[in-house]
Amino acid sequence: MRALTVTPGKKDSLRLSQDFSEPDEREGALLVEAVAVGVCGTDREIIAADYGEAPPGEEVLVIGHESLGRVIEDPTGTLEFGDLVAGIVRHPDPVPCPNCAAGEWDMCRNGQYTEHGIKGLDGFARDRWRIEPGHAVKLDRSLGILGVLLEPTSVVAKAWELIDRFTERDPWEPANVLVTGAGPIGLLAALLGRQRGLEVHVLDLATDGPKPQLTHDLGATYHSRPLSDLGFTPDLVLECTGAASLVFGAMDVVGPCGVVCLTGVSTGGHQIPVDAGALNRALVLENNVVFGSVNANARHWKAGADALADANKKWLSRLITRRVPVEDYAEAYAIHDGDIKVVVEFSTS
Structure with a gap:
């Protein structure tokens, strides 16, 4: 064997x-x-x-x-x-x-x-x-080889479940989400955001290749500009890169009562200047939530399988x-x- x-x-x-x-x-x-x-x-x-x-x-x-x-x-x-x-x-x-x-x-x-x-x-x-x-x-047998995407989909299914829990705090409902990173986790997170009916934005460094078009064909907006130049205030952020600048940038740009989910695992040794006091002040005064999420249990795996079954197979491929x-x-x-x-x-x- x-x-x-x-x-x-x-x-x-x-x-x-x-x-x-x-x-x-x-x-x-x-x-x-x-x-x-x-x-x-x-x-x-x-x-x-x-x-x-x-x-x-x-x-x-x-x-x-x-x-x-x-x-x-x-x-x-x-x-x-x-x-x-x-x-x-x-x-x-x-x-x-x-x-x-x-x-x-x-x-x-x-x-x-x-x-x-x-x-x-x-x-x-x-x-x-x-x-x-x-x-x-x-x-679903119709998925064929696309079923191999279930593990990363389960990870974002868990992330979305937790986001949903945090947004139940108050009557306000988020309308948009920013996903940082257009790798498999980021694009699958964007997919589940669209399946929830949200306005989805994806930020990534790539200006060519398949990522911009994949984002567009999902019905989402692609950005390759700095976080500070987004032109809108995200209600939710899913950070899927682990890049230190984006981790802290996500906390800085999210709107009042917003939720930031960190799914990217950072490597050590990178130092960036951060005004920790100003960041803390904004998070506290705006009632923001920042949390990390990794792995998944059976409930999330089944939710991921349902999400893949409902997705456009040509897009997934x-x-x-x-x-x-x-x-x-x-x-x-x-x-x-x-x-x-x-x-x-x-x-x-």
């Missing part, structure tokens, strides 16, 4: 194993044939040995947390042969903490959760994988800018200009 593996802690150790062991039944009752995995920055950071943890007692980790597969067998009868599914990435900690015990494992408090392809659990970049049926999310066979895996994890979402294909049937 083929599998893409890394040795955690060893830089550039990504390899395609041709004789990897078949998935153990202890991993789950559901047996799935891999169709594809998505590539994201997390994968590249694991390959660079920034983090990553092999399963207990193992030296290597199968990567790939953005999954798409077809059911081979489900002895529990929950799913049928041929169903398209994606595997939920995070599993609750064994203690468990109060949040994990309540099924909110994306909010784990003690850090003992595990994650497929990232932390303590093999990922989905292998010909076959197993998972418990309760951690497999069924997708343009988010996948490269489809690379697993044999050419090194090319898939290399960064190319114009990339939005790259997928590694295990099966094209």
